[in-house]
Amino acid sequence: MNHQATASNGQFRAADPVKFRSRPWAATLILVGGLIALAFGVAVSVSFGAADIKLSVVWTAVFHFNPDLTDHQIIRELRLPRVLGAVMVGASFAVAGAIMQGMTRNPLADSGLMGINSGAGFALAVCFAFFPHLSFMYLILYSFIGAGMGAGIVYGIGSLSTGGLTPARLVLAGAAFSALLSALSEGVALYFNIGQDLAFWYAGGVAGTKWFQLQIMFPWFAGALICAFILSRSITMLSLGEDIAKGLGQRTGLVKLAGALIVLILAGSSVSVVGAVGFIGLIIPHLTRYLVGVDYKWIIPCSAVLGSLLAVSADLTARMIVPGQETPFGAIIALIGVPFFLYLARKERREL
Structure with a gap:
């Protein structure tokens, strides 16, 4: 009797894989340990630079700022916004990738591979060419539009192929369209002589991040993360299959629409700050699922922490390669x- 009741309860059957393949204890360890490691990484990153500053001075500059001290000025005006920018964009790209992979059940999904980053970058190129005096708020809005355009066209191209939309076809469409948009962006930069303005976004880095950029980005970032946490249970259900x-x-159409908006906000705002940095949204969700299981209630917050940790570590490593010079942290992540990516693509080769 109990067995029949269990078998007839579709919700119980569908929830079993999530229940038994999730590891809350591992997620808790990652959140606690990751936040501690992130705090330490932020402190070290702020202290390291052309002028090395002691951690005690960093602590004093943050909590007892003295504008008359040069070290305090360096920390407050240059290094803190840079490191906090890395924290925010790392979390944004990682959560965006996790949502995309969960909603589409595509292990190769990433904002950099799906045309989102290149679409936002193309929108920025157009803004620099035709509207050079736009405020950063409008640059973020145009980044959203460009990201949405890129994603929509890539999904449209992938859907037109014979046999339907498979992960491999989607990635191929994304790679082709991203290359096209990158070429168009470079053409706009050369024609309008704005290559120097766009060089920072091409390279991908947080060296030029300013407080006003973070102040504008933060409400979008925080709101999108909160919405992602709220949507996590629905994304878990979608990751098990749309029929389930x-x-x-679940109202799957509404969930996909909300998830897409969250991804566009997170990726679009991040590209407007650091440029088209790829692969964070590909690497981190896979690592997180391996560690904590398939429940997005844990995947999303853990991805945010690990994504921030990867971005801060990559930026610190980039500065250590050639001391005194800037190496784009996007190159380190690549x-x-x-x-x-090649390892994952090989696993999916049967779909090609």
């Missing part, structure tokens, strides 16, 4: 991301 999600009463 519908059987559990050194990890490209082999990881």
Whole structure:
């Protein structure tokens, strides 16, 4: 009798994989340990630079700021916004990738591979060319529009192929369209002589991050993260399959629309600050799922912490390669991301 009741309860059956393949204890360890490591990484990153500053001075500058001291000025005006920018964009790209992979059940989904980053970058190129005096708030809004345009066209192209929209076809469409948009952006930069203005976004880095940029980005960032946490249960259901999600009463169309908006906000605002940095949203969600299981209630916050930690570590490593010079931290992440992408693509080769 009990067995029949269990078997007839579709919700129980669907929830079992989530229940038994999730590891809340591991997620708790990652959140606690990751936040501690992130705090330490932020402190070290703020102290390291052309002028090395002691951690005690960093503490004093943050909590007892003295504008008359040069070290305090360096920390407050240059290094803190840079490091906090890395924290925010790392979390944004990681959560955006996790949502995309969960909603589409595509292990290769990432804002950098799906045309979102390149779409936002193209929108920025157009803004620099035709509206050079736009405020940063409008740059973020145009980044959202460009990101949405890029994602929409990539999904449209992928859907037109014979056999439907598969992960491999989606990535191929994204790579092709991203290359096209990058070429168009470079053409706009050359024609309008704005290459120097766009060089920072092409390279991908947080060196020029300012407080006013973070102040504008933060409400979007915080709101999108909160919405992602709220949506986490629905994304978990979608990750099990759309039929299962519908059987559990999920309004899958509405969930996908909300998830897409969250991804566009997170990726678009991040590109407007640091440029088209890729692979954070590809690497971190896979690592997080391996560690904590398939429940997005844990995947999303853990991805945010690990994404921030990766971005801060990459930025610190980039500054240590050639002391006194800037190496884009996007290049450091790509050194990890490209082999990881090739490994995943090989696993999906049967769909090609």
